[in-house]
Amino acid sequence: AQSVSQHNHHVILSEAASLELGCNYSYGGTVNLFWYVQYPGQHLQLLLKYFSGDPLVKGIKGFEAEFIKSKFSFNLRKPSVQWSDTAEYFCAVITNTNAGKSTFGDGTTLTVKP
Amino acid sequence: DAGITQSPRYKITETGRQVTLMCHQTWSHSYMFWYRQDLGHGLRLIYYSAAADITDKGEVPDGYVVSRSKTENFPLTLESATRSQTSVYFCASSSATRLAEVSYEQYFGPGTRLTVT
Numbered sequence: 001a002q003s004v005s006q007h008n009h010h011v012i013l014s015e016a017a018s019l020e021l022g023c024n025y026s027y028g029g030t031v032n033l034f035w036y037v038q039y040p041g042q043h044l045q046l047l048l049k050y051f052s053g054d055p056l057v058k059g060i061k062g063f064e065a066e067f068i069k070s071k072f073s074f075n076l077r078k079p080s081v082q083w084s085d086t087a088e089y090f091c092a093v094i095t096n097t098n099a100g101k102s103t104f105g106d107g108t109t110l111t112v113k114p
Numbered sequence: 115d116a117g118i119t120q121s122p123r124y125k126i127t128e129t130g131r132q133v134t135l136m137c138h139q140t141w142s143h144s145y146m147f148w149y150r151q152d153l154g155h156g157l158r159l160i161y162y163s164a165a166a167d168i169t170d171k172g173e174v175p176d177g178y179v180v181s182r183s184k185t186e187n188f189p190l191t192l193e194s195a196t197r198s199q200t201s202v203y204f205c206a207s208s209s210a211t212r213l214a215e216v217s218y219e220q221y222f223g224p225g226t227r228l229t230v231t
Binding site for chain 2: 036043044
């Protein structure tokens with residue numbers, strides 16, 4: 001079965017710092033990858049997704065992620081974080097064998113200090 | 115444009131009682147999912163459904179029952195609630211299942227915070 005690892009459990013940054021959150025998955029076949037964000041007290045919403053094509057995908061609010069197939073990674077980046085980016089971030093993967101189910105990582109809590 | 119709704123938003127129940135959490139989506143999405151979110155465990159899939167009358171177990175199905183008689187509804191029942199089922203429960207839906215299709219990101223409901231005393 002596939003799995004998703006998010007190595008950073010809690011990240012604390014100051015405003016304007018650069019962000020990179022790690023995401024690795026274990027599956028050798030075709031994958032589709034997602035990053036979801038959950039702001040405090042809210043439900044999860046899609047930040048960005050990768051299906052095929054350009055491995056560098058851009059999402060909302062200045063976030064981007066790069067799919068590196070050889071490293072089984074899909075790291076999330078933002079050049080300059082804001083206080084409003086404080087949230088929990090989840091990486092998820094769908095494979096061609098799991099019948100539409102997403103496998104989620106455990107999440108990374110990002111705290112941005114003003 | 116209601117999207118996906120869950121009810122109740124908050125529920126306190128006693129150990130041993132049966133409780134049902136409701137989920138309703140207005141998009142006619144084929145797939146629906148139930149997750150629980152616990153500190154330190156992220157999101158864990160309880161059950162999912164590929165279509166009306168088709169359901170399957172997820173990662174943590176024990177103690178839960180689902181049904182899907184209509185495409186738009188996917189209720190989750192705790193048959194005999196236990197304290198370990200205290201959690202935040204999220205329902206989600208997805209419009210497609212195959213990798214060739216464009217949009218099968220999941221859309222999440224607002225969650226139900228359940229406390230079992």
